[in-house]
Amino acid sequence: MFILLIPLGLLALTWLLIKLNRDYALASFTRKIKTIDGSPLEETASVVGGFWGSNFDLLSMNLEQMFYYSRVFAKTFKRGYIQYFLLNPVYNVIDAKDAELVLNDSRILTKGIFYTFLHPFLKTGLLTSTDKKWHTRRRLLTPAFHFNILTQFMETFKSESVKFIKTLNDILEKKDSNGVISLSELIPRVTLNNVCETALGVCLDDRLDGDEYRQRISEVEESLLERLKNPLMGFDGFYYNCAEGKKYLKSMEKLHAFSSGIIEKRRELLSKEMEQEDMNQNDVDETNPYRKRRYAMLDTLLRAEKDGLIDHAGICEEVDTFMFEGFDTTSMNLIFALMSLALYPDMQRKCYEEIQENIQGDLASLDTQQLNNLKYLDCFIKETQRVYPSVPGIVRECTSDIVFGGKLLFPKGTQINIHIYDIHMNPKYYDEPERFNPERFMAPQAEKRHPFAFIPFSAGQRNCIGQKFALMEMKTLLVYVIKNFELEPVTRPEDFRFHAGLLIRTKTDIQVKIRKRVAT
Template sequence: MLLFLTLSVLTLLSVFLYIRIQVKMSFGKTLPTVKPYYPVIGNGTLFVLKNNEQRFENLVGALSNSARLFKLWLGMIPVLCSCHPDVVNKILTNPNCHERTFQYSFFKLYHGVFASRYDIWKTQRKSLNITFNQRILQGFLPIMNECAVRLVGRLGSVGECEEFNITEYIMRCTLEMVCATTIGADINNHSGAEKLSQYMVKFCELITRRIMSPHLYWEVLYNLTPTSKQEESLRREAYKVGQRILDDAIALKVENSSESREEDYYRKPKIFMDQLLESIDGRTFERDEILHNIYTMIAAGTDTSGTELIYICQMLAMHPDMQERVYQEMVRVFPEDDAPPTAETLKQLEYMEMFIKESLRLFPIAPHIMREAYADFELDGMTIPKGTAFIISIYNLHRRKDIWGPDADSFNPENFSKEQCAHRSPFAFIPFSAGSRNCIGHRYAMNSMKIVVAHILRSFRITTRMSMDDIKFKMDILLKSTNELLISLARR
């Protein structure tokens, strides 16, 4: 009897929700829907009982629709999708579309700039933007250089021409860089800090699993699962390290401000951490905001550039002629071995920049991003109601044949020559997203990747036995390969 009652209530609830959502979505009834679609489970058959590689393939297949705007259903939750540069421009640059969808709350970094809701984000982003300005970025170059020198030193222990996975080495380097520059902490002094990037990788896997399971959107149900327990224990470990880093940074700030004259202190450029510890317009960041922003920076800055660098190394290895061209340009710009990079010299690495951009095109680290309408707005002749969710498929946008030509899936840095860029929409290439809620670290990332590539190539020639067909992606927050990417290094 109880079972019958429960089932009846659930069925009624589902029918009620289904009708309510259909009415709410009536504004977009002419938009195409991803197939196969079934009431209640939506496009679920694309993902249920599939492995992570099939899920990624199915999602990419579903989102490669040529329509400007179309619908995907995560169970009963509708999401508007696009990989059209014009529509992507209208969504990402619309101030009414800077809200995060509720799925970002799964990161539980509610008080940090990446995952916070619009109102918190707006004030935080305004005060944090200046911590990535040109002057501050310029000041980071010597630190990035030191980290890259240490990376090359560690790579020296890898056997000559031995096949290996460079992930661990690269992640250590990007973690050192992000902590030293944005947080002002030397992770080599923090036991357990080296595990932070591994925690982040695991987090992303668990959160992806939750995003793909709409029944686990319900917190009460999710908290009963082993995934939730695993996530909690990872979070506890990561927070322990974060607390120690924060305590050290606070102690260092107190020491510095008592040592330096007050006016010197205020004249010095403020890094991300300084700004978090400052009082801005009479308002101070709460301890939770500071902590969540430390984790945000580590998560958003480490695994992203790290994973991209792994793809870049793989592309250099697979394309020896292009590798030689990048190397020759680097030697021309930095004739002396230990010449520290400057903003000016990095700008002269034009071919390297084309190479990195082509890697970002084919391997955009954030393949799919989500947004939510903060208020009603007009799009393609429709009034999109507040609360509507969007998926922007950067992966599909970067591989559109009508933009990148019939060889869109092949690696060709010439796609970023001045002539090619001149007649292409700026919204055809958005690895760092676009608009005001874009990647705060995009210039930082470009500088750091150039410095790391320059140091690796100065010391080593990279080779591989793998080909493009060996790179298969899996469903994750970041674009991750299912199989290990292996390279070999030979000393120059």
């Protein structure tokens, strides 16, 4: 009798598994993405198959292979595609229309699970927070990027640009100099100084640990990517007891110490400035409180602390967040912009002629209006950001079941991976997408393009709060470099391969050759 029950039991188990498989990716322990009308899923989206889903795809890959892993799917499927990882389905967006649906949907504001791996470092600041806390912090910080404040930052951007030009001249004056410079080494120093002095109100030149900060950021990023590769490392108990997790915690402690030092230094400076204001009220312009002294994003937070709107821990969250987001993203944009200027001398010449036409004399009087008049340089920067987006992808999470585009049902927990790199390289929106062509962004060609086909700063409610800051910083430094030097190519795109990261990365040292420009 018992022997007869065995095949019946197996039959029942098979029936149950078949039934469950309709709704669940069993090997990933997660619900499936389905169509609303019950039609075959493949008619609407492509599916990366296999019983084990994509759980072990990344395990044996290096960072370079991880980057191009997604590129293969984008070129193969040419539309949104679905993967299944442990506990979560993933919908991958490579089309501007899909990106618009996600980024404009108020139900999909929560950042993806990957961002929770950043919580020990950034806690829940503007990048990683959600719901009420995110809305509150966004409202609190938005005035810190008011036009009046950004205009004031021009003086710092110009000052740092002058220092950079001096550094380049010093390199050229060395007896053994061949004019070759490492952008990968020099540019991050400029952008970190800019962030610290403008947004945080502290000059970094007298701090010796700036280079270490940059190194620790790199270590944190590498540790997080190693965690992403291995499904087991998604569990905190496993990750923080292995070597990679311990390295992450060590790097994080150094980063926190660096930012805490900046906060305390600015707190002291602000206290002295406020005492001076009390002693001399006549210096305050009620219509523009930022006019008489340099203001910083950190000042907004420190004043909010006095009003009980944020505590010290919250200030640390936002300072760590802005430093993490603010210096390295701009660094990568500038590195690839300068490399591209060297690669395309005709475009470099156009940028130079535009600067000569719109900015008379030296650059001491350079202002935001003059920067705004540099339309071709605008297009050049945009094309750099299209081909080399500093952030190649962002992830959102569905916190409830969501009907997407009227066709798909995303179960709670679905991760939506918006591949900015692949959207920017989509031939549907850009002819010959791998060709560098700034004129793509001139009217009327740019006006006909889908607005979400170019999203280097994301878009929607959670777009980058510092994008105007970044663009002003980039344009200022580029104007100084183009005005003073001619750039010639050393590193070319065929010399390097990208590797996966929170930002677009390459292990290759990006170099150009400089020589003094003869004014024409």
